Amino acid sequence: MGFLYRKLIRQILFNLNPEAVHDAVIKTARAAQRIELLNSLVRLMARAKDFPLTVAGLKFRNPIGLAAGFDKNCEAARFLAGFGFGFLELGTVTLRPQPGNPKPRLFRLSEDRAIINRMGFNNAGAFDAARSLESLLPLPVPAGISLGKNADCSIDEAPKNYLETLKIMYDYGDYFAVNISSPNTLQLRSLHSGDKMRRLVEPMLEFAAGQKKVKPFFVKIAPDLEDQDLESAAALAVERGFGLIATNTTVSRAAVPAYWQSYEGGLSGRPLRELSDLMLAKAAALVKGKVPLIGSGGIFGGAAALEKLNLGADLVQIYSGLVYEGPFLVKEILEYLDRRQWRPPCGK
Ligand SMILES: Cc1cc2nc3c(=O)[nH]c(=O)nc-3n(C[C@H](O)[C@H](O)[C@H](O)COP(=O)(O)O)c2cc1C
Known part of the structure; x- marks a missing residue:
């Protein structure tokens, strides 16, 4: 199936506007998930070996997840789960609806x-x-919800904005990913610095601690962090017991031709891999297994996924790889892990 996507479907889709293709994919998935036969067919085609593991107290059937930003409105989760993902990260959701950038x-x-x-x-x-x-609940796999900030809310008001979003979403997610690393919301990344991150995250953790079910949290970090900010993020994660997702997209254009320098935004995919692996390795050295890590950035096949798992990721996520390799990439990665006899570490 991956071959068919790469040889035929990708050629057709890549002649069309990228956002229009994405919207059409979500619309199609949304419609298809209401047809049980289609869900079953996809599940059958994507079937692969399970690698059961427990991370942050949640049970996963394998460590390969869908990264945030693909299903921003949490509307196609059931169909997407059919492609064999071990988990999905939905959103990023903000408190109020917003159109995004032009x-x-x-x-x-x-x-x-x-x-x-x-x-x-x-x-x-x-x-x-x-x-x-x-x-859509119950879903067949754990679903995390990525939380963000409205563009018209100041950085000072961010803690309240995130907390209100969390309160609305709390009953529906298995874990929460606090997204402070999108480069496309003004000053969002300033929330990485020690005190600001604490003031952002603590009210959410306290809210969760007061609920019937205490759910795990992750903070998604940027690949462009200075060591000092990474160190304080890791220290806070260990102190307060939340995980880290390394990483979001990069603002660096060092790994792509100069032509792309003038294109503002976050870069993802192959050229991000080295940078996000480096951040993951640094984060793993800092947290020393005391809190869970999710690796994201540049996974296009089994080898890149395995590399992140070996660097210390408990779970990994993919986005750009799906665009270039197609949705059966999940199955291909799982088959690779099986061929390489990868098994979740003991105790996971
Ligand atoms: C079009 C697009 C939209 C994205 N939107 C989000 C988002 O809303 N929230 C988020 O945390 N990450 C978002 N990301 C980042 C991805 O979740 C992922 O961390 C990043 O792309 C690196 O992984 P990849 O190289 O496999 O794409 C987005 C990425 C892309 C390509």
Whole structure:
């Protein structure tokens, strides 16, 4: 199936506008998930070996997840799960609906196997996302919800904005990913610095601690962090017991031709891999296994996924790889892990 995608379907899709293709994919998935026969067919075609593991107290059937930003409104989760993912990260959801940045805002760098996006958290808002997800529950795999900040909310007001979003979404997610690393919301990345991150995350952890079910949290970090910010993020994660997702997209253009320098936004895909692996390795050295890590950035096949798992990731996520290799990439990665006799570490 991967062959068919690469040889035929990708050629057709890549002649069309990237955002229009994405919207059509979500619409199709949304419609298809209501037809049980189609869900079953996809599940059958994507079937692969299970690698059961427990991370952050949640049970996963394998460590390969869908990265945030693909299903921003939590509307196609059931169909997407059918492709064999071990988990899904939905969103990023903001409190109020917002249109995101002006179009065009999504670009393929086909020769570099990369994407630049400056979507800017376009989404239908937390109430809409909660309603959609409620209609799809229970899902066959754990679903995390990525939380972001409205563009018109100042950095000082961010803690309140995130907390209100969390309160609306809390019942519907298995874990929460606090996204402070999108480069497309003004000053968002300033929330990485020690004190700001603490003031952002603590009210959410306290809210969760007061609920019937205490759910795990992750903070998604940027690949462009200074060591000092990474160190303080890791220290806070260990102190407060939340995981880290390394990483979001990069603002660096060092790994792509100069032509792309003038395209603002976050770069993902192959050229991000080295940088995100480096951040993951540094994060793993800092947290020393005390909190879980999710690796994201540049996974296009089994070898890159295995590399992240070996660097210390408990789970990994893919996005750009799906665009270039197709949805059966999940199955291909799982088959690779099996061939390499990868097994979840003992105790996981
Ligand atoms: C079009 C697009 C939209 C994205 N939107 C989000 C988002 O809303 N929230 C988020 O945390 N990450 C978002 N990301 C980042 C991905 O989740 C992922 O971390 C990043 O692309 C690196 O992985 P990859 O190289 O496999 O794509 C987005 C990425 C792309 C390409």
